[in-house]
Amino acid sequence: MSQKTLGELEHIVLLALLKLKSEAYGAAIRQLILNEVNRDVALGALYSTLERMQKKGLVTSALGEATAQRGGRAKRFFAVTGEGEAALKHAKQTIDIMWKGLSLYTGGEQYA
Amino acid sequence: MRKSNTATIFKIMVWLLSNLANRAYRDELIGDLQEEYNARKEAKANTVAWLLHQTIVAICDGQKAFIKSATCAKLIGFALCLIGLPMIALFVVWLSNMGEVSDTLWQLVLAGEIHQIVANTEYWTQAWYKTSHYLHVSMFFNIPSILWAVLFLCVAIRLLKNANTTIWVFSIAALLYILLPYGFGYMLINTFSPAAKKVGPILAFMMLAPFYTLPLYVMFLFTRFKNIRK
Numbered sequence: 001m002s003q004k005t006l007g008e009l010e011h012i013v014l015l016a017l018l019k020l021k022s023e024a025y026g027a028a029i030r031q032l033i034l035n036e037v038n039r040d041v042a043l044g045a046l047y048s049t050l051e052r053m054q055k056k057g058l059v060t061s062a063l064g065e066a067t068a069q070r071g072g073r074a075k076r077f078f079a080v081t082g083e084g085e086a087a088l089k090h091a092k093q094t095i096d097i098m099w100k101g102l103s104l105y106t107g108g109e110q111y112a
Numbered sequence: 113m114r115k116s117n118t119a120t121i122f123k124i125m126v127w128l129l130s131n132l133a134n135r136a137y138r139d140e141l142i143g144d145l146q147e148e149y150n151a152r153k154e155a156k157a158n159t160v161a162w163l164l165h166q167t168i169v170a171i172c173d174g175q176k177a178f179i180k181s182a183t184c185a186k187l188i189g190f191a192l193c194l195i196g197l198p199m200i201a202l203f204v205v206w207l208s209n210m211g212e213v214s215d216t217l218w219q220l221v222l223a224g225e226i227h228q229i230v231a232n233t234e235y236w237t238q239a240w241y242k243t244s245h246y247l248h249v250s251m252f253f254n255i256p257s258i259l260w261a262v263l264f265l266c267v268a269i270r271l272l273k274n275a276n277t278t279i280w281v282f283s284i285a286a287l288l289y290i291l292l293p294y295g296f297g298y299m300l301i302n303t304f305s306p307a308a309k310k311v312g313p314i315l316a317f318m319m320l321a322p323f324y325t326l327p328l329y330v331m332f333l334f335t336r337f338k339n340i341r342k
Contacts, residue, residue: 042166044174045173
């Protein structure tokens with residue numbers, strides 16, 4: 001089976017799902033990405049990414065219970081699948097390999 | 113006053129999203145939006161611009177998904193039938209009963225430029241009159257077109273046997289097949305410039321082949337892709 005590659009947003013979203021564990025639903029994922037990497041992802045774009053990843057088998061989803069705070073609408077919780085974890089591992093390995101032996105000076109800081 | 117304005121805007125956005133956002137996750141998205149909207153209201157953050165941005169992105173995404181959906185392909189097929197079949201019927205009746213026409217229209221007929229003929233006002237006046245006076249079923253009988261439609265049936269059945277054939281692949285293949293007689297006839301007339309008497313049957317094939325195959329294509333759309341909406 002060929003290794004699935006990840007886009008940048010897919011990569012970020014998968015990591016957010018791992019961080020949020022059982023609390024990974026739309027608004028929480030959006031908020032975490034905004035707080036951690038200062039990236040304001042619209043809910044529409046986020047759900048579209050999640051749907052695409054679900055089709056690729058990288059994530060699964062399940063509906064939670066409806067709450068009054070959400071106008072009687074249920075949350076959809078997402079979780080990373082084994083294939084999603086493998087794709088993340090592969091992406092990290094690729095980046096690590098490409099960074100090996102490199103150091104970059106930007107804004108007085110060194111990245112290696 | 114301002115608070116109630118924001119609440120009204122929110123209701124409008126929810127209504128828009130309920131109708132135009134991606135059907136696959138519409139409810140969850142609106143729920144998330146409501147949750148964040150409440151939090152922003154409490155924090156006194158800018159809500160209107162944020163709401164507008166969220167709604168526009170979600171609607172664009174929803175419409176993008178709709179354009180790719182089976183429902184959209186079915187709607188296009190149905191609309192093509194609704195517009196195309198009466199237009200073809202009108203043209204066939206006009207062609208079968210063509211009397212005195214202006215030189216411009218006659219030249220267009222000889223050149224097989226049907227797409228230009230239907231843009232001509234003289235054609236529409238005549239076609240409307242002829243259809244109401246001289247309509248007859250036999251005008252629609254054309255053996256090459258019937259054979260073309262039978263061949264379409266065979267090709268479509270074979271294509272649909274393949275499980276990987278999506279509704280869009282089928283639609284593009286079918287529409288190309290349907291348009292082929294028009295392109296072929298147009299090319300034939302413009303390459304060989306046949307005598308006026310021979311142009312008529314070519315024009316009939318150019319129009320009647322799509323007339324027979326278009327409904328077959330729509331039939332396949334609604335029967336073979338019956339339960340597919342995405």
